[in-house]
Amino acid sequence: MHAQQPRVDAIRELAPKLNGHVVTVAALKGGSGKTTLAIELAYTLNAVLVDLDWDRGGASRQLGHYAERYVRSTLLDALESSRTPRWKGGPSRPDFVPSSPDLEANMPEPGYLAEQLRRWAEEWNRPVVVDTHPGAGTGSMAAIMAATVVVVPTVLARAELDAAEGMCMELPDYPLLLVPYRVPPVPPGRMVERLAAIAKTTGHPVGPIVSHYGQHPTRLSRTAVTALPRPSAWAERMAGQICDVAEAVISYDR
Numbered sequence: 001m002h003a004q005q006p007r008v009d010a011i012r013e014l015a016p017k018l019n020g021h022v023v024t025v026a027a028l029k030g031g032s033g034k035t036t037l038a039i040e041l042a043y044t045l046n047a048v049l050v051d052l053d054w055d056r057g058g059a060s061r062q063l064g065h066y067a068e069r070y071v072r073s074t075l076l077d078a079l080e081s082s083r084t085p086r087w088k089g090g091p092s093r094p095d096f097v098p099s100s101p102d103l104e105a106n107m108p109e110p111g112y113l114a115e116q117l118r119r120w121a122e123e124w125n126r127p128v129v130v131d132t133h134p135g136a137g138t139g140s141m142a143a144i145m146a147a148t149v150v151v152v153p154t155v156l157a158r159a160e161l162d163a164a165e166g167m168c169m170e171l172p173d174y175p176l177l178l179v180p181y182r183v184p185p186v187p188p189g190r191m192v193e194r195l196a197a198i199a200k201t202t203g204h205p206v207g208p209i210v211s212h213y214g215q216h217p218t219r220l221s222r223t224a225v226t227a228l229p230r231p232s233a234w235a236e237r238m239a240g241q242i243c244d245v246a247e248a249v250i251s252y253d254r
Contacts, residue, residue, distance in 0.1 A: 002238040003027075004020075004226055004231075004233075004236065004243060005242060007240075007243050008044055008239075008243065009227050011044055011045065011174065011243060011246050011247060011250070012030055012044075012045070012046045014247075014250050015045045015047070015127060015246075015250060017250055018045065018047070018127035018148065018249070019121075019125050019127060020118075020121050020125060020126075020127075020128055021121060021127055021128070021148040021149075022117050022118060022121055022127075022128045022129075022130060022143070022147045022148060022251055023047065023127060023128070023130070023148065023149050023151065024039065024046075024129075024130045024132060024143040024144055024146065024147035024150045025037055025038040025131055025132065025149075025151045025152075025153070026132045026140050026143065026151075026152060026167075027128065027132075027152055027153055027154075027163065027164075027167075028056070028134065028135055028136055028163040028164070028166060028167050029136060029159065029160055029163035030134035031134075031209075032134075032153045032154070032155055032181060033181045034131065034132070034134070034153050034162060035053065035057065035059050035062060035131050035156070036127055036161075036207045037153050037179070037181065037210070037242075037245070038059055038111040038130070038131035039062065039063065039093070039094060039131070040060055040224055040225060040226060041129050041151065041222060041245065041249065042094035042095075042243045043093060043094040043224035043226055043227060044224070044226050044243060045127050045129065045245040045246055045250075046126065046127070047094065047095075047126055047127035047128055047129045047177060047253055048078075048087050048094070048095045048096065048097065048120070048124055048126055048127075049063075049094045049095065049096035049097070049128075049129050049130075049131060049206070050075075050096070050097045050117065050120070050128055050131070051075075051096060051097065051098055051099035051130075051131050052103065052130055052131060052132050052133060052139040052143060053099055053131050053132060053133045053134075053139070054100060054102070054103040054104045055085045055101075055133065056100050056101075056125050057076045057097065058099055058131060058133075059131040060096070060098035060099045061091075061092075062222070063088075063093050063096055063098075063136070063222055064085055064093075064222045065088065065096075065098040067098065067100055067101055068101075073098075073100035073102065073103075073104065074086060074097060074098060075097055075098065075099060075100055076100050076102060076103065077108055077117060078097075078107075078116070079106075079108055079113070082116070084119070084120050084123045085120070087222075088110075091227075092223040092224060092227040092228075093222055093223060093224055093227070094129070096225065101163075102248070103176065104137075104139075105186045107138045107139055108138075108142075109138070110138050110139075110141050110145060111142070111143035111145070112140035112142075112250055113115060113138070113139065113143075113146075114143070114145040114146035115146075116129060117142070117143060117146040118132055118146050120131070130143040130147070132144075136167075136170070144174055145193065147174070147251070148175065149175050149177055150166060150176045150177065150208070151177050151178050151179055151245070151249065152167060152177065152222070153177065153181035153182075153210075154178045154179060154180055154181055154195065155182050156180060156182075156183060156184075156187055156191035156192060156195065157188075157191065158191070159243070160196050161191060161195060161198065161229075162167075164178060164195075165198045165202075168198055168202035168204045169202060172203070175252065175254050176204040177204070177205060177206075178195065178199060178204055178206045178244055178249065179207040179208065179210060179248075180195065180206065180207075180209040180210070181209075181210050182210070182211070182212040182213075183209045183210065183212060187213070193253070194214060203254070204254075207244075207245055207248040207249075207252065208244035208245050209241065210238070210241045210245065211237065211238070211241060213234050213238050216250050225238050225239045225242065226239045226243065
């Protein structure tokens with residue numbers, strides 16, 4: 001059994017506090033690790049992952065859904081009909097509603113999309129984790145509007161911190177949680193100080209760190225790290241840090 005499994009089970013016992021709520025993972029800059037974090041949080045929280053990233057690097061393809069093989073889109077059909085979509089499931093990955101490459105061209109207005117995300121969470125009676133497209137587009141803003149917590153993976157580098165600071169300043173009244181992400185073994189001191197200053201200035205809290213583990217092996221691309229039955233040492237450490245973030249999301253109180 002995965003050494004983290006008892007902890008994941010304990011988190012899932014607490015996760016119903018988020019039933020009917022939306023947790024959005026968002027970042028203004030691409031390459032932050034947003035999609036991996038969204039997948040891991042969705043599995044750990046026993047949430048439904050809604051993928052709003054229409055590019056091929058999004059969660060859907062990482063979880064084995066290839067939109068080009070399908071004539072229709074579950075997500076777009078649900079948005080056009082105001083119905084609740086059905087998710088796809090699997091034993092070692094989160095339940096998820098796949099995105100569509102046509103989402104960008106058919107994006108609804110943000111108020112409507114935010115309303116639908118909240119309604120789906122309520123009807124499923126589960127948490128919903130939303131993976132967003134990088135940037136501050138319509139879909140990302142709708143998911144932020146809908147969210148109880150907005151998890152912002154924050155790489156400790158100048159450009160990424162510029163983007164995180166801009167996001168904090170542009171969204172002062174939204175519940176952002178800055179998660180230091182892909183942190184190297186020796187964190188850059190000046191970048192750590194800058195993140196602390198951003199948090200102090202804007203009032204947005206800093207959550208637990210997730211270290212830098214490089215690229216996942218291809219054979220693990222459809223499996224959540226917290227679900228691996230016999231994880232390697234790096235996967236065990238990463239799973240523990242993901243659990244830390246999931247607990248921070250559950251207990252979030254700005």
